[in-house]
Amino acid sequence: MDEGKVSRRDRSLWWIAGVVVIAYALFPVAWIVSVSFKTPSDLGSNRFLPTTWVWENYENILAGGAQDLFLSALRNSVGISLLATFISVVLATFAAYAIARLDFPGKRVILTTALAVAIFPVISIVTPLFNLWRNIGLYDTWPGLIIPYLSLTLPISIWTLSAFFRQIPWELEQAAQVDGATTWQAFRKVIVPLATPGVFTTAILSFFIAWNDFVYGISLTSTEAARPVPAALAFFTGASQFVDPAGAIAAAAVVVTIPVVVLVLLFQRRIVSGLTQGAVKG
C-alpha cells in the first residue's frame, strides 16, 4: 500500500513537471495566436487576450491587401520545401543504404564530409552563393533555394538513415536473395518496408529544415517568384505606414505553423519504433 502511495505521488510530480514544461514551451505560441486575433489598436493594450476577437488579420493576409505577398510566399514555401525534401530523401536513402551495406573506398570521407557540411555555418556561405547565383541565373528561382536546402538536409538525412539501415539485420536481405529475390527486389520488398519509419522521420526533419529556413530565403530571393514565407513575413506592412503589421505577421506565422503540426500528427503513426522486432533471434 505504501509503495502505491509513493508511486501516486511520483506520478503527480511528473504531471506537474510536464505541465510546467509544456506551458513554458507553448506560451510564445499562445501569445502569437492571441496577437493574431487582435485589432491593430489592441496591440499595445498590455493584455494577453484580445479585448475583441477579430479575423481581420487573417482576412488581410489571405484575401486582403497582404494577399499577394503571403499567398505566393506560401506557394513557394510549400513547393520548395516538398521538392527539397523529396530529392533529399531519395538521394539519402540510396546513399545511406550504400554506406550501411557496402564497403567501398571513400566511405568514411563521405560521412565526414556530410558532417562537416552540416556544421558549416550557413551565414558564411550565403554571400558567395548570392554572387554565384546572380551570375549563373539561379538567383530568385526555386532551384536557387532547393540546391542550398539540399546541402542542409542531405547530411542529416544520410546520417539518420544510415543509422537506421544498420539496425536492419543483414540476414534478412540474404534470406530474400536465397528465396529468389534480386538485389533490387530484396531492397524494395524487405529493406524499404522496414526502413519506412526511418524514411518518414528523415523526411519530416528535412521538411522542417527547409520550411523554417530564413537566411537563404531572405538572401537569395528578391521577388514573389521564389520568396518563402519566413522571408516574406518581414515585408508585411500595415494598412498605412503608421499601422503596426504585427497582427498580420502573427496571423501568417500561425498559418505556416499549421502544416507542420498536421504533418507531424499525420506521420506520427508511421514513425513506429521497433518495427524490426521479431525478425531475428528467439
Next chain:
Amino acid sequence: MADITLKNITKQYGDGYRAVRDVNLDIADGEFVILVGPSGCGKSTLLRMIVGLEDITSGDMLIGGERVNEKAPRDRNLSMVFQNYALYPHLTVYENIAFPLRLAKFGDAEVDRRVHQASELLELDEHLQRKPANLSGGQRQRVAMGRAIVRQAQAFLFDEPLSNLDAKLRGQMRAEISRLQKRLGITTVYVTHDQIEAMTLGDRVAVLRKGELQQVATPRDLYTSPVNLFVAGFIGSPPMNFIPATVSDGELHTPFGEWRLPESRRPDLGGHDIVLLGARPESFEDSSVVPDTIREHGVVFDANVDVIEWLGNEQYAYVPYEAPEDIRAQLADLERELDSEAMRTQLVVSLDATSRIPEGTTAELWLDLRKIHVLDPATGRNLSVAAADAAGSDGAAGSEGAGATSDASAPEPSPAADENPSP
C-alpha cells in the same frame, strides 16, 4: 533435389586468412550431411559458399552436376534456414512462407495451396495471420522452416538452426527436422557445433578443423574409428582419454603400468617412441563388476579416484595422473582448440552405476584393450585405424562399414590423409 559436389573448395579472405582449405565433399541426392567443428572452423563459411552468399576463391561447386560458382543465390534454387531465422518482420507468417512463391510469380491459388500444405506439416495453421514478433522462439523456427520447404528447392541448408532455442525445445525440433527430412527426402546440409545434433541427425558427418576437412563418415564410424587425435577428442562426451605411453619391445609403458595390446589393436609401432593411447570413458570399468568372460580382454590397474559423479544410470570417476610436460602441453593445445580448458591431466572414467568405489581412494579399474586407439602424438594420426584400413582393404572388415549410406557417394578413404604427412 540434387547432389552437391565440392571440389578443392578454398576460401581466402582479403587479408589472406584462409577460412576454408581445399575441401572435397560429395553429398548424394537425398543425403543428410552434417558439417561440424569447433567455432571458427569454417563450417558456416562453407555452407554460405554452397548457397552463394560467400564467394568461392578457388575450386568447383557443383549442384546437380552443374557448376554454380558464379551463380547468384537466387539462381541456385536452394533454401536456407538461418541461425537467427531472418523472418521478415513486416509480413505475416502466411506472407513469410509465401515470399519465395510470390517472387517466383506463382498464382494466388497455388500459393495458398502450398502455404497451407507447409503450415499443416509444421502445425502453424493457427498462426498464419500473426506477425513474427508475436511468436515464440520455436514457432519462429518453424516459420523459417516453412519458408524453406514451401518451394521445391534442390537442397536444404541449415545454419545452426537450433542454437537459439532452449534445451528442451532443441530436442523436440531436432526430432522434427529429422522427421521432415526423411519425409521430404531432400538433400540437406546442416551446420552445427553441437555434437549431439551431429551424431543424431546425419547420415554422414563431416568434421572440420581450421578450414580443413578431417573426416567424413557415418556417426558410428566417426565414434569408433576416428582418423586422428582431433576427431577422437571432438566426438564423444565426456571426451576420449589420451594416455601417454612409451614404446619398448611391443610393451607400452603407461603411468598406470605396462600394457600389451591385443593382436587386433596392435599397429606397427616401429619408429615410434611415444604414443598416445585413446580410450573412451566407457571402455573402463570398475574391475569388481567386470564379468569373467571379458576380463581377459583388458588390463586391471590401480588408480587413485579423487572425485565421483553419480548420475543414476552411470557414474563418472576422475583419476588424475602425471604426464610428461610436452605431452601435457599438446593435450592442453588440443583442449583449447576444442573450446574447452584442460586444468590437469586426468582420466574421465565411466563406471557401472552399481559400482561402490568410494571417493578419494585407490581402486582397481579395468580397461578394455580391444577398444583402444593408438595415436601418434607427432602427427595426430590414429595408427589403429590406419592399420585396420590397410588390413581391411583386401578383406571386408574396413572401418568404412556397409553403413547407413550405401550410395554411390561413399567417401574417398579419409580425406584427412592428405593433410597428415605419413610418418
